[in-house]
Amino acid sequence: MPSRAVRNIAKSELREKARLIRRETVRLTDICGSGHYGSAFSMAELVAVLYYQLLHVDPARPRWKDRDRFTMGKGHAAIGLFPVLADLGFFPSEWLDSYSRLGSYLGDHPEMKKTPGIDFSSGSIGHNLSVSVGMALGARLKSSQARVVCLMGDGEQNEGQVWEAAMSAAHWKLDNLVGIVDINGAGSDGVAQETMGSEPLASKWDAFGWNVITLKDGHDLDAVSDGLNRALNTPNGKPTCVLAYTVAGKGVSFMESTWQWHLGFLGPADLERAYAEIDAGNIG
């Protein structure tokens, strides 16, 4: 596989895109009355780097056969992806304004049949690495250079199906497949590792036959960019897993490193506090 083109983008611009993700997550949650702040914020830098720098996608041709595929095991964080897809032009930004309203194309979980730019529907945790294995096999059969990227959560690592998929991806030597684990430490019931420990993840993924790239700070834009770019360009007959250690709720101080803001809502006064912190923040 030839090494792939990377879009030139200033770090300041990536920072602004990550701010956009956080700001819009807050705004859309305000429309909806309930939202997954914690996991949308933890993945902001990962998604910004993927969509503005690394992924080969074309908003004018959302069904372009050779596009890279992005699937979300952690579909509940779609609220942080929709603003990016709108910003890139996959669909009109007005769609965001009716987020979650009756008949909207955009809801808490991504739906491929409703939203241009969504490569697969999700919501049931643990499915999408399997789907991505199928996509990667299909890309190989079709002699496509497309890469398939699946973003998972750390709680998702509890799902047995993830390891079925991991085993099969290594068995079929899918080096066009990248798994990312957004290890933000939070789950519905509390601290993910206390609910059901999944660590040590690096040795598990290694044992399952994957290349492992560990990002100690999944909000460090340089490290994220370098790590994900390497993951997308490792033609060694093994899939690659990027373990991104992140902070749940990153960017809003009272949400950071809490499980309580996995899901929540901000009243008007707190909304302004959150916006102010996001705008003042300089993450990555």
Added chain:
Amino acid sequence: MSQSGKYRANPPAPGMAYMSRELKQTVDLTESTVTDDFDERSWDMVVSLGLSRQLTTGTTLLELAAEGHDDIVVCTADLGRPTQVVNFGKRYPDRYFNFGIAERNMIGAAAGLATMGLTPVISNYSFFLALMGVENIRNDICYTNLPVKMVGTHSGIAMGFYGTSHHCCEDIGALRAIPNLVLMAPCDGVAITSALRTNIRHPAPIYFRCGRGREAVVYDKPFDFRIGGSNTLREGRHATVLAIGNLVKAALDAHAILAKRGIGLTVVDMYSIRPIDRQAIRDAAARGPVFSAEEANITGGFGSAVAEVMADEGLGGKLTRIGMPDDYAVLGPPTHLYRHYRLDGEGVADTIERTLSR
């Protein structure tokens, strides 16, 4: 509970050897370890699987591939041999994916393959596919409305004494409640071939509910296996049996038995469970008493689908649902179970005669 009460072996355990030299000679023994110096009653998996002659999935897919369907990919979960698709894998190793014992992963990956423009055909035992995988089928294949074809074999009580974990009587109830899914039941090998040939290009998911491959032959030549269709196989004026799967042959046998007793029975193979052939049900109700017949739980099963149409359309008349009771089956060799549950020709005939004479 049907299994309570004191144990009584019925029939008293007979010697279960059924293999013979003659039978073995009808099977491709290339990969068998059972050579001529074995007892003639001995058999290994190769011998046994060779008898599943009605599982025509693999041979049909090989034909379709040879005819230019290069988009077909076959997925299985360590059941390529028992469901008879292994030969597809030998001929097209790049388009054959054996996921090992990981059904949910297989279902998701099949969905992924479908998004890439391929036509995945899953071939697996129905209890692991339809019952274990129902949530994956619903979310990954049906909700996304992807053109994945699923062939679930060994449905109903075909697994006999393997027991409840391997019986699959609840699949119809579960699957026919899933939007976008077409649910069909080919009753023999020719029907499976017809089902795949007619529908391989259908742009949405289909689940084919099949037996274990030792079904009695019903059809002698392929036919148009139409979504929403049915085949009227016998006509008689007193009553109608709407049957699926193994019960089609049982109903045909019942037709012959009842003819001798002066009862005329119409027999319809209702191979399309969902959508169902409503006109066939209207015609049956107009004719007289209606019997649904299936190797599945009558609660939520095919008979329930017939009842829904009769109620919705105010057709009136009497419906008797022949099938598995709302319980877990007892253990036994498959043929003994069919007799026990009155799902063979004699049983179906008796049920009909008793009902008509009431």
